[in-house]
Amino acid sequence: MIYLDNAATTYPKPKEVYDALDFAQRNLSFNAGRGTYKKSQECLQVLDDLRKEIASICRADYRDVALLSSATEALNIIINGIDWKDGMNVYVTPFEHNAIIRPLYNIKKTVNLNIHILPFDKETWEPELSKIENMFALDNPDVVFSSQISNVTGLLIDYSAVFELAKKHNSVTVLDAAQGYGIVELSTKNVDFIVFAGHKSLYGPFGVGGFINLNDSKLKIAKSGGTGSDTLNHDMPDFKHERYESGSPNVPAVYGTLEGIKWLKNNNVKEHEIKLTKYLIDSLESLEKVGVYAPVDKSKMFGIVSISVDGYSADEIGHILADEFDICIRTGYHCAPLIHEFINSTINGGTARISISGFSTKEDIDSLIDALSTF
């Protein structure tokens, strides 16, 4: 099996992650901090260890790292925690995921939000800053969302330029870094919240995601429950990450994610992916029937490449690659509802997406190219 669906979840994980998970399931599967005994306190320490690692990646305060079950949960807690009022203006890039779009449209059922799509240039895929400046002046931004990396096209989105304009209007800014956190450096300037996913760029297992609340903003409570603390108080505790974390923490998954981050530190995954992404794009462009969804400057793409093949729908491409060549890619809309109009891929039922990881090889790409050349 050749696995090229790493944007969905990285596979394989480093061996150390599997071993750590197995160890932790057998030895660290206790209710963190809820007991007076040693193992419970040890588990609490594991959670703080991950908070510190996550925080150090962007030089944040570890107490501002909320550990949750997924990036989707994190985005829901942020979006449902904002104090929305009728007439507020929300801006999203055309690259955003349904973990942002659906919660926003859900809010819109009861609050009259204006949801605007930020204009991006169709050639360069850069944000059209002067247009955005005018939009912001006309309809002052209250909250602005951007991904770090598009999960469909691999574009490194220039969120910094957009957030800089947004902050002139004191907008809240949310960066969805699910595809790159821990691999591609990011600027935290003008960013309020960063969302991460353990099972993607951090090479951990399913079960860990969260957000970094860089400016310790106070969200309304969107999820609450037992915290093992201040039990007689019907409110959640008010301190930093504790305000957003309820229920039994998934300690083994956290322990595994720590190993994923350790592995990332010892391997230059970024360089590997930059080289392999270039090799992938160059190879794809040698195929006559293949079209690559890309901006003019392809060095802005990282790890993910979406393609079309003349005469085939996206799903057909995926099925043929899977059934005849045992190559795993993902096809369709990739939970990103807005981008397909921008790249004009709805006509094909979305795109065929190839996504690599630190474990992908030139041989994987060559096999894919060989397979696609038979189309």
Add this chain to the structure above:
Amino acid sequence: MIYLDNAATTYPKPKEVYDALDFAQRNLSFNAGRGTYKKSQECLQVLDDLRKEIASICRADYRDVALLSSATEALNIIINGIDWKDGMNVYVTPFEHNAIIRPLYNIKKTVNLNIHILPFDKETWEPELSKIENMFALDNPDVVFSSQISNVTGLLIDYSAVFELAKKHNSVTVLDAAQGYGIVELSTKNVDFIVFAGHKSLYGPFGVGGFINLNDSKLKIAKSGGTGSDTLNHDMPDFKHERYESGSPNVPAVYGTLEGIKWLKNNNVKEHEIKLTKYLIDSLESLEKVGVYAPVDKSKMFGIVSISVDGYSADEIGHILADEFDICIRTGYHCAPLIHEFINSTINGGTARISISGFSTKEDIDSLIDALSTF
């Protein structure tokens, strides 16, 4: 180490669960149903397999089983999904957990709910049905919450009698079965929602919980995101469990939970716990300084026993047992804010809670009793 904190999370899990988890992390950690390739479809099947097992326990339709990350998340999705209006009446037993109480009080910040505590007899710990009938007649119940088993006292709560009265007023009824699902049979008569926790009574790992929506009631959307389906629609899909599940499913944790349920089928954990609970209570009552928080009829307690020890706070008991005897229990309020007034344990800083599992032995109890006899 003697582990008697199984109400927090069961430990150990069956060997088969650990082995299955290790296998699944290495071989089934894919994004279920999002890809056209075999492994993705295989993972989708694993999710349906668990839905079917969970449903068969209470003879429900498996498509009404929503698989989420925890019981806390499940309760938040139910509670935040109810269409609350000012003046609605909510009833909870005094045994309820903060995964119910805190979300309700959070709603009360914006909607004027009346949150009533159901009266229970201080001797028998039975619901005072004639009083409840009068309360319901005066303030018609809109939603009624009860646990199956109290996480503090082990009481098997007579929720059926309460829900029967509630249904005369067409109330919604929610059963929190986190402590007993899969072990202690339950009646689904007059029940709308059942909540379960994988890592407790189902002997699975952290990372799986959910609810069974017995009457396919339509909740408002409280959490949304990518579903790998109907991506261009800004709403969640409208079909049964799909409406409530978003984000990447935790397939390995689901796979492990399946093994936990298989193990439960081959072992009479219920009988074992009934006998051991009786042995525990009888042994505790032989100790002069120990008080057991219990109803007159102690056969109504299952698996969990809370105690006090003359001259010691709850926390002191836990620390001494942990530090001097390597015995793990839990002390304090156990995330259940209302029960301590009912059993008058606030004065001790809550209770010292002993909770057993299918793996607990008479020898574990004997060691605990020996330790407590030195107090």
